[in-house]
Amino acid sequence: MADVLAVCEVRDGAVRGVSREVVGAAARLAGELGGSTHALLLGPPGVGSGAADLGEIGADRIYVAEDDDFGLYHPEASVRAVAELNGSGAYGAILFPATAQGKDLAPRCAARLDCGLATDATEVEVEKEGLVVTRPLYAGKALARMKFAAAPALVSLRPNVFSPDPRPAAGEIVALEVASEPRRIRVREIEAGERGKLDVAEASVVVSGGRGLQDADHWALLEDLVDALGEGAALGASRAVVDAGWRPHGEQVGQTGKTVAPNLYFAVGISGAIQHLAGMRTANVIVAINKDPEAPIFGVADYGIVGDLFEVLPRLAEEIRAVRAAQ
């Protein structure tokens, strides 16, 4: 019998979608461990009112710490909250999203609780030796199965890999007092990238362009495809085009860029170098468009079109628009 804690992420005063993946995974594990599911969120006043629906995906109890100081990421208070809850709850597992924030927070908690942490898990299972986590190493060139010496097992989950199931639970909101001082760092503000633009690491559909695009101006073609794919789609890039200054580093997918696992990935004019594959091979469905039938990207893609991207792209955007409009 062990409870599981899902540490949620809040941004702009709202619970982020990725938190639902973590709560869903926590609820599944808690079910197998015979315990209950707790969620934790720190945020500005009012954040708790948007959290009740976590009960629909299995949260029995939702701890909410509201404070004006929690409008932006507050690592020290977050660690205190996790440590305090663990002190009273003694969790079997504590789960985080493997986001920028989760990957910063989870190791702090692991050190505070003196517990093991597995980063960026793609599978979490309950087996006879306890919790067993599968995670990629060497940029996805190997997979490791890891077990923990003691509870709680701390695990961060790769975004877009886990999806919550409907699992009605009490969703009881419990106010939590967490001191906002002392603090060692202060997040002053978030400088947003281009307004309203979805990050490539978060998108459920990614359209990535490579050197085959030939010029920064030709990105209008990819932007049009992103637009046709609608909400949830974002641009990605190969390193070649980032190094050329055609696209910002924030869009780079691969070993020295971001790791993405979207539902659908388009590689357009990208050869498929091993370092690029490292960042996208766990995508659900991969589509490659390349004029070279021998391009290695076809070795990992699910579907391919061999041809000139300048001919394929406009037609693709047009047909996808038509299909989506008909739905």
Added chain:
Amino acid sequence: MNSIVCVKRVPDSATRVRVAPDRLSIDDAGVKYVLNPYDEYAVEEALQRKEAAGEGAVTVLCLGPNGARETLRTALAMGADAAVLLKADGSPDGLTVARALAEEIRGREFDLLLFGKQAIDDDNMQVPAMVAEILELPCVTVVVELVTEGRQAVAKREIEGGHEVVEFALPAVVAVQKGINEPRYPSLKGIMAAKKKPLEEKEIQLADPRVQLVSLSEPPPPKAAEIVGEGAEAVSDLVRKLREEAKVL
């Protein structure tokens, strides 16, 4: 400006990774080991700050096997002043490494304790924040810009869709991301000078691991793409397959 930079010895990113028969390690044959690429940015950042301040020392610290001497020599050749090797074999988990590093760092004087954002072998992204928590230091990870003025510092860290601007005081832990600077290549003179710089070696005893490897495997080889067709003619078929077969549209 005094800095300590933690650096790791890792297989080169171009390494073809093969799992060894024990299924607990990778086959070492033909593997070229290098200074973790993100740690090059950390060393560069320390060197630039020392150069700008006109005073200070840069110490590089590594926990690893005997072969990690070469890793430390590379950092010395870039310009670091002194190196410490904590000798340990195997691939201990993040917290075990962090505890050993923190033990060595405790009591040393420094303004910045620099790390790479991630080691490219275990891809853990754990050690910097763990060391900071153990030593009770301010900590900012995935930093792409760092400005210090006296004891005050402001860093920009990469997050989804933007950057967080973070204020803190020195001494502090900073884990750096690509883009913060352009690491220099060791010059011939630097390589020669590195041979005479102090490299202290210590045998250490690692604590019991909190996370253990059950097994390693290679990901299943992907099956080649279904080539739907050639050119714009193939688009209709592709869209239909994406919708009906893959159900992703």
